[in-house]
Amino acid sequence: MSLTLKGLHHVSALTARAPENFKFYTEVLGLRLIKKTVNQDDVSVYHLFYGDEAGNPGTEVTFFEIPNAGRNRDGNNSISALSLRVPDDKALEYWTQRLAEFQVEHDEIQDRGGRRTLAFRDHEGQRLILVSDEHNQGVAGGKPWDKSPVPAAYGILGLGPVHLTVPAAESSAKVLTDLLGFRRKSTYPSLVAGQPDVIVFETGEGGSGAEIHLEERKDLPQERLGRGGVHHVAFRVDNEEELKQWIGRIGSYSLPNSGFVDRFYFRSLYFREPSGILFELATDGPGFATDEEIEHLGESLALPPFLEDKRPQIEAHLKPLDTRQQG
Secondary structure, eight states: OOOOOOSEEEEEEEESOHHHHHHIIIIISOOEEEEEEEETTEEEEEEEEEESTTOOTTSEEEEEEOTTOOBOBOOBSEEEEEEEEESSHHHHHHHHHHHHHTTOOBOOOEEETTEEEEEEEOTTOOEEEEEEOTTOOSSOOOOOOTTOSSOGGGOOOEEEEEEEEESOHHHHHHIIIIITOOEEEEEEOOSSTTSOOEEEEEOTTOSGGGEEEEEEOSSSOBOBOOBTSEEEEEEEESOHHHHHHHHHHHHHTTOOBOOOEEOSSEEEEEEEOTTSOEEEEEEEEEOTTSSSOGGGTTSSBOOOGGGGGGHHHHHHHSOOOOOGGGO
């Protein structure tokens, strides 16, 4: 297969309260708000993008605001956890203390697939895992923002492995390997006694920024997506030309898909794998500096050109976010 995905691009999740979400991900986790825009499918609510200093592909965690969303009912057929890379094992010790300081629910540091990790939940129950890059090789991480409240030596470098939980691993694995070109890398024991091993798949240069961890669970009900849940995971495509080749490839597998979608900051394709989990393929560019200077990313409401004429109405319906940290 000549087409190769470069790794993780972004993960998009749901929040019911954008101001509190903004406060947690910038003030507690120290990520930069790199784009404050609206959901292009519902312009009455925010779509917030967080990442490294420039919002590089592979560092982005995004949130759709759905004000009346019920709490996520964790279960099967889901993106059951996302992870965030930190420089080394020492950083996990720092984060254990920081999360305790901010009264964030968290587990003990433990090993997952040969890496030290620290699992925790945000204020809405979002399942996150900090993963140490101490011995990691592969896709490079990003660079923490120099205005972050978290020291750069311990700062979040980008996305780590995304965890999928499905009732039948074989069909999902087949899409990852046969269609998307992932390689089966290894396995490690489930943290739940009596369950099958978690299977690790990697793409591109490999490493924690290019992995999917697939867990089979026949004992769980299907997830009911809500606040604190993950909407989709996106994988990196080098450019628009390659994306169009991917559209043809996925079409040849007779999988229903969105076709070409212009998200302004990147170009995309969406489809669901056999367990119903939403995958996106997204180009590395044009990037988030398309309509704002790097120094001022996320400071004002950014709208793609096709929504600009509706700015007054859109701004009138949005609650302000506290952007004092941008100074």
